[in-house]
Structure formats: C-alpha cells, structure tokens
Amino acid sequence: xxxxxxxxxxxxxxxLDVVAAHWQLYCAPQKAMLGPQPIVTRPxxxxxxxxxxxxxxxxxxxxxxxxxxxxRALAIAAREFERYDAIPAAEEEAIAWLEALVDDGALRERxxxxxxxxxxxxxIDLDPIRRMHEESRYDQSPTLVDVMGADLDVRxxxxxxxxxxxxxxxxxxxxxxxxxxxxxxxxxANHVDLDRPGYxxxxxxxxxxxxxxxxxxxxxxxxxxxxxxxxxxxxxxSRIPAEFLSKVGIHESTVTRNKTWRxxxxxxxxxxxxxxxxxxxxxxxSAAGQEKWFSSLxxxxxxxxxxxxxxxxxxxxxxxxxxADWARDLPGLTAGxxxxxxxxxACENPLWNDNRRDRLSFSPSVGKTTRRILRMWFxxxxxxxxxxxxxxxxxxxxxxxxxxxxxxxxxxxxxIAGLRAEVAADILPTVTRKDLAADxxxxxxxxxxxxxxxxARSPECWHRICLAPDDAALEAVHxxxxxxxxxxxxxGDTRENGIIRYPD
Amino acid sequence: MTDRxxxxxxxxxxxxxxxxxxxxxxELADTLSFNGDVSVNSLGFIRAVIALEDELExxxxxxxxxxxxxxxxxxLVDFFVAAVAGREAAE
Numbered sequence: 001x002x003x004x005x006x007x008x009x010x011x012x013x014x015x016l017d018v019v020a021a022h023w024q025l026y027c028a029p030q031k032a033m034l035g036p037q038p039i040v041t042r043p044x045x046x047x048x049x050x051x052x053x054x055x056x057x058x059x060x061x062x063x064x065x066x067x068x069x070x071x072r073a074l075a076i077a078a079r080e081f082e083r084y085d086a087i088p089a090a091e092e093e094a095i096a097w098l099e100a101l102v103d104d105g106a107l108r109e110r111x112x113x114x115x116x117x118x119x120x121x122x123x124i125d126l127d128p129i130r131r132m133h134e135e136s137r138y139d140q141s142p143t144l145v146d147v148m149g150a151d152l153d154v155r156x157x158x159x160x161x162x163x164x165x166x167x168x169x170x171x172x173x174x175x176x177x178x179x180x181x182x183x184x185x186x187x188x189a190n191h192v193d194l195d196r197p198g199y200x201x202x203x204x205x206x207x208x209x210x211x212x213x214x215x216x217x218x219x220x221x222x223x224x225x226x227x228x229x230x231x232x233x234x235x236x237x238s239r240i241p242a243e244f245l246s247k248v249g250i251h252e253s254t255v256t257r258n259k260t261w262r263x264x265x266x267x268x269x270x271x272x273x274x275x276x277x278x279x280x281x282x283x284x285x286s287a288a289g290q291e292k293w294f295s296s297l298x299x300x301x302x303x304x305x306x307x308x309x310x311x312x313x314x315x316x317x318x319x320x321x322x323x324a325d326w327a328r329d330l331p332g333l334t335a336g337x338x339x340x341x342x343x344x345x346a347c348e349n350p351l352w353n354d355n356r357r358d359r360l361s362f363s364p365s366v367g368k369t370t371r372r373i374l375r376m377w378f379x380x381x382x383x384x385x386x387x388x389x390x391x392x393x394x395x396x397x398x399x400x401x402x403x404x405x406x407x408x409x410x411x412x413x414x415x416i417a418g419l420r421a422e423v424a425a426d427i428l429p430t431v432t433r434k435d436l437a438a439d440x441x442x443x444x445x446x447x448x449x450x451x452x453x454x455x456a457r458s459p460e461c462w463h464r465i466c467l468a469p470d471d472a473a474l475e476a477v478h479x480x481x482x483x484x485x486x487x488x489x490x491x492g493d494t495r496e497n498g499i500i501r502y503p504d
Numbered sequence: 505m506t507d508r509x510x511x512x513x514x515x516x517x518x519x520x521x522x523x524x525x526x527x528x529x530x531e532l533a534d535t536l537s538f539n540g541d542v543s544v545n546s547l548g549f550i551r552a553v554i555a556l557e558d559e560l561e562x563x564x565x566x567x568x569x570x571x572x573x574x575x576x577x578x579x580l581v582d583f584f585v586a587a588v589a590g591r592e593a594a595e
Contacts, residue, residue, distance in 0.1 A: 042537070373550050376566050381546055475547055 009155045010130050012119070014111035015102040016077035016185065018052050019061075020168075021045045021161035023070050026062045028163075039122055039189035040161055048161065051114035052107065060097070067094040071170050077102050078157055080172035080183045118160065124190060129158055138207035141277040147218050147314050149180035154210075162187035171213030182210065207281065208274050208290075215273035219266055222319050236327060237261035241334050244300055265326075267298075272305035273314075289485050289499055301333050344452045344464065344481040344488065358386035361395050363408035363415040370471040374407060374478065394418055397463055398456045404463040407474055410444040419465055427451055427487050430498040436491050445469065448477035451487035451500070506588050512581045515556060519580070522555050523548030534578030542577065553580075562587045 025045050040048070054061055065073050067090060075081040076098045087095070101107065118124075133156060139145055162168035168187025173180070228236075237260060245264065271294035279287035294302045308322060360378060362371050379385045386405055389395060394415050395404045408416040423440065427449070431437040439445045448468035455463055464481075468474040473490075482488045485497035516529035523544045525532075536542050538549075557564055564587060574580045 369551075369554060372554060372566065373547060376550050376554075376569065377547055379566070380550070475551075479545070479547055 009153070010126055010133075011155075011157070012115055012126075012159070013078060013157045014052075014115045015108050016074060016157055017115050017159050017161045018049065018054060018107070018111050019065065019073050019077040019098075019102075020070075020159045020187075021049050021052075022054070022061050023065050023073070024161060024163070025049070027065045027070075039124075040118065044118060044121075045161060048114050048118055051117070052111040054101070055104065055107065056097075056101070061101070064094040064098050067091055068098065073098060074162075074170045074185050075172055078155075078172065078183055078185060080174060082172075082174060115160075122160065122190065124160060124188070126158055126188075129156060129186070129188065132202050132206050136203040136207035136210070137281050138210040138277075141211075141280040143280060143314070144211060144214070144273065144277045147273075148182075148214055149175075153179060153181040155181065155183040157183065157185045158188035159185060160188055164189040169209060171209065173214050173217040182214065184210065184213070204282065204286070208278070211274045211277045212270055215270040216266060218314070219269040219273070222314075222317075223262060223265065226319055226323065228323075233261045236323075237264070239327070239330055240264060244298075244334055265323075268302050268305045269309075271299040271302040272309050275302065275306055276309055285499060289497075292499070304329065304333060344450065344485060357402045358382070358384045359389050359395065359400075359402040359404050360386040361389040361391070361404060361406045363394065363412035364392075365409045365412050366407055366474065367471045370407075370475060373475065378405065397422075397453060400455070401457045403455060404465075406463065406465040407478070408465070408467050409471075409474065410467060410469055413443070416467060419467060422453065423449065423451070423467070426453075426500045427489075427498070430487075430500065431489065431496065432498075433494070433496050436489055436494070436496055439491060440489065447489050447491035448473040449487065449489045450477045450481045453500075506592065508581070508585050511560070511585050511588060514559060515581045515584055516577065518556050518559065519544070519549075519552045519577075522552035532577050534576065534581060536577045537575060538577070556584055560584055560588050560591075562591050 021040075025042065068076070072081065072095075076095060079102070081095070081099075133154070139148070139152070159168070162185070164187040170185040172183040172185075174183075175181070240261070271291075275287050275290045275294070278290045291302060291306065304326070308325070309317065358378075360375060362374075375388065382405075384403075389404075394408070394417075395402075395406060396418070397404060397406075406419065408419060410416070413420075428437055428440055431440060436447055439447045440449065445467075446469055448466070450464065450466045453463045453465060466474055466478050468477050477488070477490055480488065480490060480495065482495070482497040486500040488495060488497045512534070513529065516532040519525060519532065520527065520529045525542065525544065532542070538544055553569060562584070574583065
C-alpha cells in the first residue's frame with residue numbers, strides 16, 4: 001500500500017448551509033414521512049435565512065436552485081464545481097449568479113454568525129463525524145488507495161440544514177495541482193453515535209460512500225477517455241434487454257433507472273469497486289453482502305465486472321478491451337431473466353414477479369393491535385398490498401407460490417416449528433456472537449430475528465420472516481432489518497447481521 | 505361537545521408518546537408538516553392513530569385511515585375532531 005499523507009478538514013461552510021436551507025424551504029420535493037429529517041425545524045430554517053439575508057431579487061435563489069439542482073448547487077457552494085459537459089446558457093447564468101453569491105463576503109459573515117447561533121442552540125457536536133471518518137477505514141483498501149492517490153485531502157462539510165443522509169449527501173472528487181481532494185457534504189442531525197453498539201454501521205456506510213464518489217469519478221474519466229460517440233453508445237445500449245434495465249431496486253426504481261449505456265456501465269463499475277474495497281477492508285462476508293445488495297438494486301452483471309477488476313491495478317485495465325469483452329459476453333449475460341441472490345432489502349422489490357401476490361401471516365399469540373399496525377403499515381408503505389392469510393397453520397414456505405411476510409412469536413412453538421428448523425439449519429451456523437447463538441438456539445429466545453428466505457417456486461422472490469419474544473420486539477425488528485444482509489438479529493442493544501449460505 | 509383544543513392536546517400528546525417524538529406536545533404546532541418539520545417513524549405514526557381511536561372512543565376502518573392523507577399536525581387533529589363530532593352526533 002502506498003504511504004499516504006492525509007489532510008482532514010471538518011468544518012461547517014455557512015454559504016453552503018444557506019443554499020441547503022433555502023432548498024429545504026422552497027425547492028425540495030415533498031418527502032415521504034419515512035427517512036431521516038434534519039434537526040432544524042422549519043421556523044429555525046426561516047430564522048437562519050432571515051439572519052443571513054440573501055441579497056438579490058426575491059425568488060432569484062429559488063429560481064437558480066431549481067435550474068441547477070441541489071447536487072450542482074452544493075458543488076458551487078463548496079467551490080468544487082467542475083464542468084464536464086457543455087452547459088446551456090441559462091444554466092451558465094445561474095451558475096455565475098450562485099458563484100457570485102457564495103463569494104459575497106458580507107453574506108458569508110452574516111451566514112457564519114447565524115449558523116453559529118444555530119449550532120449553539122442545537123448543541124451540535126461534530127466530534128462523532130470525525131470518529132466515524134477515522135473508524136471507516138476507507139483508506140485501508142490497497143487497490144482503492146492506488147486509485148485515490150498517495151496524497152488525498154478529505155474535506156468534510158457537515159450541514160445541519162441539509163436532509164440527513166442517506167438523502168442529504170453529496171461528494172466531489174477532484175485533482176488540483178497534483179493533489180486529490182475529496183469533499184463530502186453530509187446532512188448532519190447530531191445523529192452519528194458511534195457509542196451505541198449494534199447501531200447502523202456508520203463507518204461502513206461512510207467508507208462505501210467515499211468509495212462511491214471516488215469510483216464514480218474515476219470510472220467516468222476512464223469511460224470518457226474512450227471518446228465513444230453517441231451513436232456507438234446508443235448502439236451498445238440497444239443491445240441490453242429492457243428487462244435488465246427496468247428491474248432495478250425499489251429504492252431506485254423512480255430515481256436512477258438505467259437510462260443510458262454509460263449509466264448502466266458506470267453503475268456496474270461502481271458496485272464492483274465498492275465490493276473489492278469491502279473485501280480488502282472487511283472481508284468476504286461483507287463483500288458478498290455488497291455484491292448481493294448491488295445485484296438486488298439491478299446491477300445484475302456486477303459479478304462479471306468484479307471478475308475483471310479483482311486482483312488488478314485499475315489503471316492497468318484496458319477499457320476499450322473491456323467494453324469489447326462486455327459486448328461479446330452480453331448475449332450470455334442476458335440469456336435468462338435477471339435473477340439475484342437477494343438480501344433483506346430485496347424483499348421489497350415488487351418488480352420481480354409479474355403476478356406477485358404477497359401474503360401476511362401472524363402466529364396465534366401476536367396481539368390484535370400489532371396485527372392491525374403491521375397490516376396497515378404494509379398496506380400503506382409496502383409496494384404490494386398483501387392479503388391476510390386466514391390459515392390456522394404457518395405457511396408452508398416450501399410449497400407456497402406467494403411471497404410470504406410472516407410474523408411469529410417464539411412462544412407459539414408449534415406454529416413456528418418449521419421456521420425454527422430453518423433458523424437452526426441456515427442462520428445459527430452463521431451467527432458469530434456466542435451469547436446470541438445460544439439464545440437463538442433456546443426454546444424461547446430473548447432475541448428478535450428477521451430473515452429473508454428464497455421462495456421455493458419463484459427463486460427470484462424472497463419471503464420475509466420476523467420472529468420475536470413479544471409484540472413490541474416484533475414491530476421493532478421489522479423496522480430494523482439491515483438491508484445488506486439475509487438476516488438481522490437483535491438482542492438488547494446489540495445487533496448482528498449475516499448472510500445465509502445456500503448449497504447452490 | 506368536545507372542543508377542538510381538548511382533542512388537539514390529546515392528539516399531540518399521543519403522537520409524542522406513541523411515535524416517540526423528541527419534543528414536548530406543546531411544541532407541535534398545527535402548521536408543522538409531517539413532510540419536513542416533524543420526523544415520524546411510520547410504524548409509530550400508525551400506532552399513535554390506533555391509540556387515539558381507543559382514547560377518543562371512535563372506530564375508523566383501516567381503509568378510511570389509509571386513504572386519509574395527513575400533511576400537517578393540524579390535519580391529523582381535524583380528522584379526529586370530525587370523527588369525534590360524528591360519534592357525538594350519533595349518540
């Protein structure tokens with residue numbers, strides 16, 4: 001691995017917070033209730049902007065932000081904007097206006113004072129971000145360090161006015177005067193808490209985010225260097241069967257559906273890059289989880305890319321040859337319908353079964369209120385409204401042709417007997433925590449468990465099973481599944497996630 | 505007849521308790537939006553609505569609740585004000 005000198009800056013950027021706050025108040029699309037929200041309230045945002053006093057005609061900033069979109073506006077506010085393509089005149093005007101705004105020294109001073117007031121009022125503590133960054137080990141993948149460069153400056157801009165991640169994040173990776181600089185803009189709501197054992201794996205999420213931004217720019221540059229014409233790209237794109245473009249994950253189905261050959265190709269590259277990094281830093285289980293996750297999101301061919309990138313320096317890869325190989329192999333890659341080995345998150349994907357029927361089952365002791373809450377939750381938030389199983393017995397998952405969503409309490413021993421056998425055979429051997437394994441093997445565990453199980457008659461579909469000691473735990477584990485994995489178990493404050501190893 | 509303020513207080517206290525909101529009920533202004541001002545876990549929100557049915561002694565079908573769209577705290581209050589008025593009229 002290259003010896004590296006790092007420079008880490010962790011500092012708010014008041015002008016960027018002005019942009020983010022204005023976006024939140026006047027430009028952001030309606031968000032669902034799901035998803036993290038900023039720590040600041042709407043009145044706080046209004047007060048912050050009032051103190052910052054954006055100069056210029058009323059409505060101008062709104063017009064500019066809507067013209068540019070948030071990602072580009074944040075790049076300009078962070079002084080990281082780069083032009084890759086020709087930009088229409090109207091957008092150039094908006095860019096120039098916003099660049100002048102963030103260069104306005106008086107505005108920056110007013111914004112700095114207003115932001116300071118807000119941070120004191122909300123008791124903002126940035127140290128957890130520094131710890132998260134340091135513990136992420138993003139720089140311990142030899143392959144990716146070679147790509148990132150020997151000297152990488154990392155600039156983290158926490159924004160308390162931006163939506164918290166995963167929605168509120170942007171990154172910019174540039175080479176300036178021979179040094180690589182990564183700027184990460186990050187919606188922060190005092191929510192990074194590394195002291196909570198079993199909490200979301202923030203260091204993992206952080207390093208994957210760094211690799212995502214780095215990988216996207218690196219492979220964009222490599223692809224652009226090929227200088228393929230629009231006609232050539234359109235011809236390559238036309239060869240990908242529609243099914244392989246439309247069956248993307250539910251999380252992305254309305255956002256980043258593959259629309260061009262370049263988007264498709266970059267997605268596979270980025271996925272493979274992250275899986276290689278994860279293998280080198282966190283090991284094969286975590287890498288396999290990532291590969292399955294990308295596959296469930298519609299990166300069906302990420303394994304083909306992984307095979308060609310693994311064990312090689314990226315700068316030695318012949319891009320033209322790789323594109324030619326891909327074109328040669330595409331008929332084989334798309335010979336059957338797209339399928340994946342899916343983790344918990346993939347259970348949500350409604351696009352996999354044209355005649356999909358979801359069925360909801362409860363073991364006898366699950367309380368009336370919990371049944372109603374979960375029934376309403378699935379009807380309101382699940383992509384497919386499930387029917388309610390009326391059977392007295394647990395569904396026979398080996399025989400059913402539905403996608404089953406099963407909720408059981410450990411004390412309903414007879415009802416869950418078949419599920420217990422699956423847990424013993426498929427999950428217990430992969431549990432690493434001894435206390436958790438002992439508990440899950442017991443008659444009535446104190447732990448809660450959610451796992452995905454491949455549907456016997458539709459191998460592209462997955463059942464989802466939640467087992468818990470009581471109603472509250474059942475609801476909680478349903479909401480805390482770790483999407484990258486096949487199972488999540490929770491005991492007390494501790495959570496463990498893992499994958500199921502199938503014989504095929 | 506139960507007045508709106510009484511119902512509003514109950515709705516907000518129940519929402520804070522059942523959805524585990526990190527703020528006192530008194531800070532839940534009617535104008536606050538569920539789409540940005542107030543972050544409510546989806547399961548917690550449904551739990552709060554069901555709890556309110558019990559506390560206000562009203563029965564609403566799941567279908568009616570799922571079809572309702574609550575953009576703001578005030579709209580949730582109005583839903584239960586109307587439901588209580590319907591119940592009291594029927595009594």
